Amino acid sequence: MNKRYLLFIVLVLIAANAFAQPNGMIGDRMAIFYPPSFDAPRHLPSLALLKEPVVKGKVSGNWKILPVFKWNEGKSIVEITLNETVDFYGTGEVVGPLKRNGQYVQLWNSDNYGYTKNEGKNLYQSHPWVMGVRDDGTAFGVLADNTYKQSIQTDGELITITSEGPAFRLIIIERENPKELVKALAELTGKMELPPLWALGFQQCRYSYYPDERVKAIADRFREEKIPADVIWMDIDYMDGYRIFTFDKEGFPDPKGLNQYLKDRGFKSVYMIDPGVKVDKDYSIYQQGSAGNHWVQTKHGKEYNGAVWPGQCAFPDFTRPETQKWWASLYAPFMNLGIDGIWNDMNEPAVFNTPEGTMPEDNLHRGGGSLPQDSHLRYHNVYGLLMVRSSREGILAANPTLRPFVLSRANFLGGQRYAATWTGDNVSNWNHLKMSIPMSINLGLSGQPFNGADIGGFGGFANAELLGQWMAIGAYYPFSRNHAEKSSDQHEPWALGKKTANASRTALNRRYMLMPFLYTLFQEASTNGLPIMRPLFMADSKDKNLRTQQEAFMWGEDLVIIPSWAENVSLPKGNWKTLRLDDTPDNDHFQATLKIREGSIIPTGPIIQNTTAYSIDSLTLYVNPDSKVQAAGRLYHDDGNGFGYRSGDYAVYEFKATPGAANTLMITVNTVEGNKKTKSVYRVAVVMDSKIVYSEWVNGNNITVPLN
Template sequence: MGLKKLLFLISIFYITNAPAQNVAVKKPVLVGERIVQFIPEGFDKSKTPSLILKEEPRSKGTMPKDWSLIPGFVVNGNKASAYLKLSGDISLYGGGEVTGPLLRNGKLIKLWNTDTGAYGVEEGKRLYQSHPWVMGVRRDGTAFGIIFDTSWKSELYTNSDEIRLNTEGALFRVFIIDRESPQAVLKGLAELTGTIEMPPLWSLGYHQCRFSYGTEKRVLEIADTFRAKSIPCDVIWMDIDYMDGYRVFTFHPQNFPNPSALNNKLHNKGFRAVYMIDPGVKVDKNYSVYQSGSEKDIWVKKPDGTEYHGKVWPGDCAFPDFTSPKARKWWSGLYQDFLAKGIDGVWNDMNEPAINDSELPQEQRLGTMPYETMHKGGGNLPAGPHLLYHNAYGRLMVEASRDGIMAANPDKRPFLLTRANLLGGQRYAATWTGDNMASWEHLKLSVPMSITLGLSGQPFSGPDIGGFLNNTSGDLWANWLGFGVFMPFVRGHACAGTNDKEPWAFGEAIENTSRIALERRYRLIPYIYTLFQNAATTGIPVMAPVFFSNPKDLTLRNEEQAFLLGENLLVIPAFAKNPSLPSGIWEDLSLVGGDLQDKYQAKLKVRGGSIIPTGKIIQNTTENSFDPLTLVVCPDEQGNAVGKLYTDAGDGWGFKKGDYNLMTFSAKKDGNTISITMSAKDGNGKAENKIEKINAEVLLKGKIYKGTGTLKEGVQVHIQ
């Protein structure tokens, strides 16, 4: 053995077996209202760049004198950790996309984005996204949050006495938010990591997908059946079989010979079309995308400088190195001609990135690029190994995709869905909870998973309703859709080889149940759109845990069957057994004839003191939902209530120039009369062009009192 090799092995042994060393912290800096940044001595941005923050925070002074949440940092060899010691009775939440319960005390999450089809429901299963973030709620309802600002492969421990992140990489920064409520903490998270952009209105409707609707003819059959059966739907999805041999940005010459004509037909029927794009580009010298990428030298390279190839759907694939600005710009440019064919939205999948390495011995399989594979970086990103950039690969891909969609259709709001992402990636794409299964366990799991994503900065999420893998029964479908229509993202999806999972696929009775459920969703779109505007502005989730109604009520802390839609609507799925529900006034809400009698429909309850804006039943969002507008009023003990309604064009960017309406409606009781008026209005939109007649429904002690009026004059409802 040569001397150099011997010295190298000795150094590796020393690093690996070196004792853990505590690392001092530089002077903490206040970077927002009760948000403090902690930087360990020796932190180097060239080893751990931030891919989580929306921008570099600025100092706003020194740490408050009453601050008690001080993290510690440790280095063990070349692996850094950070921890926060806890005392008292604290409920822990967060960690993003994770299986297991809503309440995260005593749990472990492995943060390493992984293609985990048919994932189990056991606690801490490694999934497609990484959110190194934890929120703690104290007994008195005050709360704090901690961001571990790193994308290195990690493990996140949420023990009752300590929150700890152990990484396999270099030192990183920590940000701690300490505020008066969990909602205020989530606003702080949004201040650091950003919010979603306001989505197009159509994306809040129902989405129908299958792997795959294999021909243009079949796609149109699905669309026509929705309209013939009067089942509301806005979007049809194209999975990978629309492509020519799974080559991204191509179309199958026989099965999808004219995508422009197909999309135009869908548009004429009131549908939008979303198409999948994966990161793997087939290695084929006759394929223009591979040719172009090779000419521009944008592929990920192996340590020896040759192209890295991994097997995905097309076989051997090359992968864009999204750490490189040149590669991101090239990728963005591919969307110009693609979207010109009338495509409305994009689905980025397999972007962990997922690699099929099943031909390797079990102990050598990684499911992704080898850890030592280098990414070249550029701009504000340093060169670094896949061990650093793996968890950010999908996040960088959707940034590039979104840039390309914006450039291709600058006057439209992008809709982009991604499987892989990183904390902060909500700025670029919505998400779904991956390849779940048609099972009661996954049905129940879908509630805490989507709540937890909302508590981790991502308000636009939902599961594959009915379950993606395995056959779905009518009973399972109806139960899932019965509450799934009240989740932020609502899509039915099915894997190849499984039974049909459209709303009419299970017989006439379940078809009617499905119609009722989706009509309830569409009646609530004015309210849901208003919640999305609030999420885009503040970071407050659309779908929230029940304890948000009263953070001091300890009996609500681990409720994960029922959930809140906004502040004012309580959703209790039909499967829920003895859920813990908030105290106070909560009146039952009926939206569609027969919804209270249908055993599959979730129960809806309106909070006392609130007003819920609802529309009429429509088949898709191109129809005017506001003619008439119905205000559901649930008075408090004094007979008063308040609620908001946000409207704009539903697409485009006019709202950024004031072309919107944010209306506040107030209800006041005087004797036996409740008067409902528009008490305030922001924005320069012409609300009266959409809203002429107003109906009011006052829910009071189990009874409904009705009245009509106009936006200008208001409504008076007489109660007995």
């Protein structure tokens, strides 16, 4: 009887895991819905969410969006019928239009050169998230808390999410507009950490700069050309036979000396680290990984090997706490060579000569701690997220007083907590240039604000016109990096002639002049999750004319950026005026038009060659007063590299413009947050319809500008 009773208790507990999950409200206008049969151990803990949601009450009777759970032909399905007109956005890293109505996306991270495989329906990252914007401007979000291979189809008034894993739960959020919805998403999935200031600078990469003398020559040429830049990147050819955490003895005999050479010229260095570890019994990393039993296994419990750049490789099993700790420990001696940042690539994970370009779905991840043992089908989409989490922890342990920088090709919803990203291996053509804008915007609407595309196109050959146009708009990507593969022509700003070099210099001068404003946007994104690069409809979600605008975009709320090739751009309501930094006319046809919002103040600095020269000692405040001759703006400032801001070593300045006597404009500067003490001199630039009116430079917090 006792054995039968114990068996009964076990069955009850199993059933409780599978069935007893109540739907309910988990926060302000946030509801969670469970399928009739929810296998918690197959889904939990969530890797997308910051913490496990707690049901605090029942779903109200007037809740609009109710999912229907189905099971068909071995697949779990959720259907949401909306019964109203909705414009869809988000769904992460996707090709195609900004508006996602009538689109199919497969969420299965894939090495997809040129976005050609599967017609680009699945790329390097997966974000099971759909934003809907109604006719009245209100917005809702649908989050599928599911890491298994799945797809999202948006047809008319129907959202269908189909998964090859067990039935999954769904979170639905209601908000008054898209801006508040993205904030709510960030509350659930986390926000990016404030990056080091240098990561906001322009960055130059190639597959590959070899040998180290070539790296030095690139750095020197930037300074000779006076084209601003902050970072030089090392692709895989710096390694010894593509073995990670090693250096080619002939091409890179003194990496510490190389990194110091770059630092002396105001550059940071970022080095690639892939997950694949070469199977080589004489290679210390492979020896350590084998001794620690750190590798992903086949379904039969044997070490899985797959071909990548080094040849046959083993792959760390990042679900194991012991493996996470071991992987993190590899970074200290590497970073101690003066390396500033890490690039985790090929971490979908990519595996050559396989049907889907990755490891088998039935491979085994053994888990540990809170993560259970399960198949690669479950953990594939979060392999990159788990890798960059360990990488970030290792970099931070190596340099605990410095903000880490990690760039990752693969990621998952919530992965913004650990790494920046880019849109993978695009190609050099006009379509990919134009497509980069809606791609970056939708990533931002899916919780990842720090993103960008390879400027110039990674694959193929850019001509001078295309490169100039791409540099002119890529200067405004949140992550701004020029990159190209080894079989392409050189894509450095000067490589295709003086016109392209001049266009690049002008565009990057403007990015660096706008650095005080841009850094403030990054700080805001780290606190509220809002994108840096935003769609125009975020300024007025009720204006349906803005819903399909995918050529122009916004930086924050106050600046619209319009590429020179954009056509029929509709601006949000208001008197947006053209902003010419320092009132200099465009000297080429490449430059984007900048529009400053009515009622805003944008702080800018002088032209600098890199962020080591950044300061707020002298600031020009561009002002576009509203109809009441009023305006406001904000500036965030800290040391740019450490964590002192967490204990108050920062300052937030508030700028306010009001009408003064005798047709003047009065601007006041007040410190409203933080303990950091700084002294700045200010110049005010009032943006008029056909000119800019400048004040004198003023050493103080009150500036008056005559408007006549």
